[in-house]
Amino acid sequence: MKDPLLSLRGLRVWFKVGDGLFRRKRDLRAVDGVDLELGVGEALGIVGESGCGKSTLARAILRLLPATSGQVVWLGRAIEAESVAGMRPLRRDMQIIFQDPLASLDPRLTVGEIVAEPLRVHAPQMSAAERRSAVTQMLQRVGLPADVINRYPHEFSGGQCQRIGIARAMVLRPKLLVCDEPVSALDVSIQAQIVNLLQDLKRDFGMSILFVSHNLAVVRNLCDRVIVLYLGKPVEIAPTRLLYEAPAHPYTRGLLDAVPIPDPELQPQRLGTALGGELPSPLAPPSGCVFRTRCPKAIPGCARQEPQMKTFAGLRQVACLRHGEDERPGGGG
Ligand code: SF4
Numbered sequence: 308m309k310d311p312l313l314s315l316r317g318l319r320v321w322f323k324v325g326d327g328l329f330r331r332k333r334d335l336r337a338v339d340g341v342d343l344e345l346g347v348g349e350a351l352g353i354v355g356e357s358g359c360g361k362s363t364l365a366r367a368i369l370r371l372l373p374a375t376s377g378q379v380v381w382l383g384r385a386i387e388a389e390s391v392a393g394m395r396p397l398r399r400d401m402q403i404i405f406q407d408p409l410a411s412l413d414p415r416l417t418v419g420e421i422v423a424e425p426l427r428v429h430a431p432q433m434s435a436a437e438r439r440s441a442v443t444q445m446l447q448r449v450g451l452p453a454d455v456i457n458r459y460p461h462e463f464s465g466g467q468c469q470r471i472g473i474a475r476a477m478v479l480r481p482k483l484l485v486c487d488e489p490v491s492a493l494d495v496s497i498q499a500q501i502v503n504l505l506q507d508l509k510r511d512f513g514m515s516i517l518f519v520s521h522n523l524a525v526v527r528n529l530c531d532r533v534i535v536l537y538l539g540k541p542v543e544i545a546p547t548r549l550l551y552e553a554p555a556h557p558y559t560r561g562l563l564d565a566v567p568i569p570d571p572e573l574q575p576q577r578l579g580t581a582l583g584g585e586l587p588s589p590l591a592p593p594s595g596c597v598f599r600t601r602c603p604k605a606i607p608g609c610a611r612q613e614p615q616m617k618t619f620a621g622l623r624q625v626a627c628l629r630h631g632e633d634e635r636p637g638g639g640g
Contacts (some may be wrong), residue, residue: 419456
């Protein structure tokens with residue numbers, strides 16, 4: 308990839324978790340060694356079940372959570388150890404929208420004040436009239452009438468609140484928009500509208516998108532590539548079409564078997580059923596391949612050896628000891 312916007316090198320985010328009153332603390336490996344590049348204008352989906360480290364990864368990229376080790380490289384500059392002051396000028400180019408649209412908006416501020424807030428912080432040279440004009444334009448661009456600026460968040464539906472959140476994130480024209488389960492709390496018909504809006508904004512403004520979701524159906528419509536996480540580790544990275552038409556990792560196949568039903572409440576439960584078994588605790592991940600306790604293709608060697616990400620046909624990366632067996636002489640299963 309030529310001059311990526313963002314690169315991750317061996318990124319880890321571990322938390323110390325107490326285990327009883329006198330026992331020593333243990334490491335919860337929320338993100339455990341992610342290597343990744345995100346191109347300028349590329350939309351990348353981050354998928355996996357709840358507890359797989361998707362949101363932690365997104366927050367660590369934005370430096371909202373500290374990295375335990377590894378590198379976050381933004382436009383060629385390592386930022387994982389950057390101070391709060393050092394991050395401030397970069398923040399205008401890295402914006403986020405959240406899962407719960409209403410909770411993410413300050414109820415004491417009008418919509419106009421909410422959307423204008425990033426401009427006050429990052430573009431203090433703008434006059435009040437310029438700010439108002441920029442806010443009004445962006446609200447209209449996300450499908451809201453200009454007269455909403457004097458109203459408060461509680462007066463709006465979930466979908467409208469998410470549009471306000473998107474307007475707030477986009478008013479600075481960021482280079483990267485991180486979307487953390489942005490449609491999970493919305494009705495299915497509204498989900499499609501918000502995804503269409505994000506597609507339109509990406510086309511018009513050319514920003515890169517990191518789209519976190521447990522719902523692969525949503526990711527398919529928006530993203531160019533997808534990274535699949537399991538217990539904080541990437542197990543497959545592939546162009547979206549390839550991943551959906553020919554999933555390579557058994558976990559990706561399990562996720563796709565659970566797709567889709569148009570019910571955001573039931574979808575996470577279906578994922579568990581289709582995959583079989585429970586997600587192991589990240590405090591005590593299985594030895595070898597972390598997916599082996601739920602994998603229909605597991606063999607004894609999977610408990611001894613941790614699979615590394617390998618590139619196949621120059622297109623996709625897969626972390627599975629058995630991937631490609633069929634193509635090898637004498638391979639099976
Ligand atoms: S390495 Fe073994 S357990 Fe892991 S995904 Fe591959 S076959 Fe399954």
